[in-house]
Amino acid sequence: MPELPEVETVAAGLRPHLVGRRIVRVDLRFPTIVRHPEPEQFVDGVTGRVVEALTRRGKYLLFHLTDGYLMVIHLGMTGHLQLFEPDSDFAPHVHAAFLLDDGKQLRYRDVRRFGRLLFGTEDELLAHRAIPRLGPEPIDDAFTATDLYRRLHARRAPLKALLLDQAVVAGVGNIYADESCFRARVRPDRPGSSLSRPAVRRLREALQESLTTAIANRGSSVDSYRDAFGERGSQQERLLVYGRGGQPCATCGRPLSTIRLAGRTTVFCRRCQR
DNA sequence: TTAAATTCCTGTAAGC
């Protein structure tokens, strides 16, 4: 499922093909995938505008369009964005298709339909809470251990739940929450407030390490994730704990434990993580 | 304000 590294990989792959291109037609095949504004307004707003830049914020893709407008796409769990020749067959579950002025077609496909499309000015999207308030970008240099400590210290929820909260840190999902806790040698079920400053420093390092390594490997294709060219990432082959419950810990060799935390399957090592 | 539970959605895999 797409988290920060996967969304970053999609953005990097699409950027050279989209920036400078005009969207000349929008085929909205499943209108409820649009969450803001009404589907007709979405189509009207996007049509005819040029993609001036493509950026990422948390797990959101931001298409910066003419006149200060944004088209925002969240891939949910199974969302895919890929360029096709317009006369090629549509795969099942393609909910939206954007025809570009160079003849290519950008298609949004999403089997489980947890993804969403949005359009508006930045202020408008924030005001309507279509885009939630997001915490800092964890791979930013400005993301400091002091800041993270302040965000965790006041909270009693389990660390894992806080890492999944996009208002605490943007872009972390189930895979990299588990990976980061393991790398930081911290139990994911500890209350956020119980973490010492050294533990938070390790956690910050672990988050950056997990995420940047995953970006370098073009993301984790553990479910249906594919990049903008339909290719799998390779980070899933290097994951230390996610999806490895019962298998030996890479550090101590003891079987990894699986628990349910914040409604999510959580894997960690009872010996190495304290 | 915070935290936990619920909901949405369908392909896949396990179990009988």
Place this chain on the structure above:
DNA sequence: TGCTTACAGGAATTTA
């Protein structure tokens, strides 16, 4: 083999 059921999870929404 074929059916049923559980499971995967991001984030909005609901409940306490």
